[in-house]
Structure formats: structure tokens, C-alpha cells
Amino acid sequence: MNIEMRYLKYIIKGLKPKNFYYIFNSALKDFLKKRYPIYENEIHIKAAMEWLSLAQKQNKDEGVSAFYSLFEGWAPSYVETTGYIIPTFFNYAEFSKKYFYKEEAIQMADFELRNQLPSGAFPGDGKKNAPIVFNTGQVIFGLCKAYEETKDNKYKKAAEKAADWLLSVMDEDGCWRKNEYLSHIHTYNTRTAWSLLYAHKISENAAYQEAAENNIEWALTQQLENGWLQNNGFYPYQEPLVHTIAYSIRGILEAAIYLRKKKYLEAAVKAATPIMHAQRTDGSLPGSFNKEWKSSVKWSCLTGNSQMSIIWQKLFIATKNQKFLDAAKKSNAYMKSVQILNSSNAGVKGGIPGAFPIYGWYAPFCFPNWAAKFFVDALLLELNPQMHTKII
Helix, strand or coil: CCCCHHHHHHHHHHCCHHHHHHHHHHHHHHHCCCCCCCCCHHHHHHHHHHHHHHHHCCCCCCCCECEEECCCEECCECHHHHHHHHHHHHHHHHHHCCCHHHHHHHHHHHHHHHHCCCCCCCEECCEEEEECHHHHHHHHHHHHHHHHHHCCHHHHHHHHHHHHHHHHCECCCCCECCCCHHHCCCHHHHHHHHHHHHHHHHHCCHHHHHHHHHHHHHHHCCECCCCCECCCCCCCCCCCEHHHHHHHHHHHHHHHHHHCCHHHHHHHHHHHHHHHHCCCCCCCCCCECCCCCCCCCCCEEHHHHHHHHHHHHHHHHHHCCHHHHHHHHHHHHHHHCCCCCCCCCCCCCCCCCCEECCCCCCCCCEEEHHHHHHHHHHHHHHHCHHHCCCCC
16 A cells, blocks of 8 residues: 555644544545445535535634645635635525535535635635735626625626736637746636636626637647647646646646537537546546546546536536436546545545545545535536526
8 A cells, every 4th residue: 555655744743543544444445446335416416515514613713624634634725716615505595405515515605704814815725925827717706696686786896807817818719827826827717717707697787708818728738639638737747637728628628618619519529528437337437637648547536527427417418418418427426436434533424535546646634625516516416407597
């Protein structure tokens, strides 16, 4: 079992006996490919939403804790992902008729207002005054949704201020090169472009739509003949995660839907199809891919599985190709089998690990809030395809 040395040191030097047993037992179960019972989607969604609600209560600032770590417990609240978790809470409140989730979503939106920088941007993780393009886009989703649900203009104004900042730092060719994570260009900023389309929806500011289209057009210059999108990883020379590959595809797909552009839809299909062909018999995907759509890893990036399920479901709606829906349902079934519903550890129960096995190199031994968010979205969409325009 290939567990990184830093985690072995953690276990040997820093953990109490109970934690040592729990971590070792979790890793061993995954190594032996032990999976968990599968129930109706509603049961799994409810458990994941309860976990997300618990994550929001950890830091007493109304943001959502970034993750639960088996080594360190709950992490600080994460501005970026709290932003796109907000629509999930509003959607689940509507679906479940449990309206306290709506109140929690509003609390999250207010948390975002308190974290907005004077420029209108939002900061990156751990750097309170460093504006980041992608993070700002993800918060725009939450602010726009909060405005639609409450009609409170403070959310609209904050979203417009954030969108204006994004336009101010975009280059003429539609690429964001400044204020980028790790100072590297990212094709996955198509998801940021999508957020500008949401800002356009609530404001009717044509400049937002124009900027979004410029970025999508730039992204398409990065697409190879086999569908691969260059610069879609966190940093150069990395074998990109399905997580960031899916971000890239999703932004193009949502732009296709919003703008009714066949060219964008064809590009999304071109990128999503090779991943569908790489799906394993158990419904999982390899955790990362290279530009030939080959993977060097055996573990699975669980967040990416759910993200691709959403993409495939939306592609089915757009193209009526049954293969996309079959792949999505297969992915959802797999994801339900890696969710632990009966743990005595509240930080684990209902959450979704970063990887399977849990010691895979993406968010090892952690339960990220974004993994639970996309898991809920994928299952909600399967249950109620009519919600497809609301799934962010």
C-alpha cells in the first residue's frame, strides 16, 4: 500500500491511538476495495447535505469548512467553494422542503460579502488579500443565486462588482493571465466565464456576455483534435485531474446551453466522450489523464466522477445520446458505494473522500466540501432532470 511518507510520519509521531486505528482501518478497507451499501438517491443526498451543513457550523463564520482531515480535523472555511455550494443549498431546500437549508445558504452569501476585497475580487485559500480569478468566479455563482432567491440588491451589487473586476484583469484575447492560481494560465477558467454569463442573466450587462464568449473562444484554441484541452491542470507538466478537466468542459458546455452555440456544444462533446470511453466497469474513472487520454494512476478522483456525471447528464439532455445518461448513472451508483453512511465519526459520515482509495494523492485522507457538493448535484439531477438549469 503506497501511503506517502509524510502521512506515515504523522501516524507514528502525532496521532492518538484511536485516530491511528481509524486511519489505518480506512486505508485498509479501501486497499481491499471494500465498498458500502447503495440506497435510493434521496438517502445519499440527505446524508451529504447533513455533512455539508455540519461543515458550515465548524468555524462560526458562516462559511463552509474546506474539508475534514483524518489527521487534523476540520479546516478553515473556504471562500471559493462556499460560493458554489450556495446554489446547492438553495436547490436542496426546494427539493426537500427543508427551508433551513435556504437560511444556511443566505448565511453563506453574507460570509462571502464579508470576504469581498475592495477591488470586487475574492481571495485565494490562505491569502486573504490576494485576489484570484477562478475563486472570484465561483463566488459569483453564489451571489447571483442569493439575489435570485432573495431579491436583495446587496448580492447583485457584489456580483456585479466581482464581474467588473474579472473584466478588468482579462487580456484582449479572452485569457486570464493575471491574478491566476500558481501564476499559470488555466483553461478551466471556462467555469469562470460561465459565472459571467450568470452575472449577465441577473444584470443584463452585455459586457459580461461578451467577456465570457471571449474566454470560451480562447479556450477552444487550446483544444486538440482528440478533444483534449491544453493547460487544464493546476500547474504545467502535471497530469491533470479529472476534477480540473471537468471544470474546463463544464464551462464550455454551460456556455453552449446559455448562448445556444452549436460550436461550443460540439467542443464539449468532443472532450467528454473520451472520458466516457475510459470509464471502468465499476463506474469509476482514473484520477487523472494526459493529452492522449491515458492515465498513470489507478486511484479515482471522486469529485471528478460526480462532475463528469453532471456533464454527461446535461449532454444527454442536449443531444439525446443515451450513452451519456448510462455513463452518468453508472458513475452515480459507484459514488454512492464509496459514501460512508454509518460512521461514528461525524466528520466522515455522509462526506465524500477526495480519492478512492483514500490515500490517492488528491486530497488524501480528507473529505473536501466540493466533493460532497458535486455528489449532491449529480444525484439531484438524476432524480429531477427538470432542475438542470439550476444545477451549478
